[in-house]
Amino acid sequence: MDYLVLINRASAPVEHGEGERERLLPVGGTDVFLERQAACALERLMERIDGWRAIVPVSGWRSGKEQKQIWEESLRENGMEFTRTYVALPGHSEHESGLAVDLGLKKDVIDFIRPDFPYDGICGVFRELAPDYGFIERYPRGKEAVTGIGHEPWHFRYIGTPHARILTESGLVLEEYAAQLSAEEGNVERVYRKRATCETFYKMPSGEVPVRRGERTTYRRRCGI
Numbered sequence: 637m638d639y640l641v642l643i644n645r646a647s648a649p650v651e652h653g654e655g656e657r658e659r660l661l662p663v664g665g666t667d668v669f670l671e672r673q674a675a676c677a678l679e680r681l682m683e684r685i686d687g688w689r690a691i692v693p694v695s696g697w698r699s700g701k702e703q704k705q706i707w708e709e710s711l712r713e714n715g716m717e718f719t720r721t722y723v724a725l726p727g728h729s730e731h732e733s734g735l736a737v738d739l740g741l742k743k744d745v746i747d748f749i750r751p752d753f754p755y756d757g758i759c760g761v762f763r764e765l766a767p768d769y770g771f772i773e774r775y776p777r778g779k780e781a782v783t784g785i786g787h788e789p790w791h792f793r794y795i796g797t798p799h800a801r802i803l804t805e806s807g808l809v810l811e812e813y814a815a816q817l818s819a820e821e822g823n824v825e826r827v828y829r830k831r832a833t834c835e836t837f838y839k840m841p842s843g844e845v846p847v848r849r850g851e852r853t854t855y856r857r858r859c860g861i
């Protein structure tokens with residue numbers, strides 16, 4: 637699976653293939669599903685901060701049919717402007733890949749489209765650590781013109797490590813980061829096996845970055861981006 641895949645209004649529609657559901661796992665003891673690796677990373681992070689006591693997964697993987705229903709319902713209830721700002725077109729939602737999760741504070745009433753996920757408290761703790769587990773805040777304020785989506789403090793996208801940390805520290809959004817990666821010739825993830833250790837090398841905009849596999853991910857940048 638290409639965890640850096642760019643999904644937006646301009647990208648090719650997400651393909652829903654057979655066996656898609658077998659790659660999914662539930663998160664937070666709910667019926668919200670994410671792609672396996674993303675689900676495991678989220679569970680590890682939530683375990684570390686005891687996050688599920690206060691946070692709920694509001695929405696994860698969606699089928700093409702579900703995304704269409706959400707779009708049409710929002711169009712009826714909220715109109716075109718709101719819907720275009722906060723709901724991705726069917727075929728163009730990250731949720732259809734299983735790599736995106738909407739999180740909300742545990743409350744009696746949770747807004748399904750715009751759940752409350754502030755920048756302080758437990759949500760702030762989550763935000764600080766999320767990049768170390770491969771998650772980025774995908775639609776930050778100030779980047780609406782680049783992402784084509786309004787500011788969504790609740791929507792997190794799994795892109796894996798070390799990319800999530802580098803992207804976050806660089807203040808880039810995935811559109812910008814992906815453009816930098818593809819501008820680099822020979823940007824291929826390679827895995828080398830040396831004796832008992834296994835290192836993954838990523839070709840980054842900033843040079844080659846060795847990454848140790850395992851719980852602790854370390855990376856080195858030759859120069860900044």
Ligand SMILES: [Zn+2]
Nearest residue numbers: 736737738791
């Ligand atoms: Zn979302």
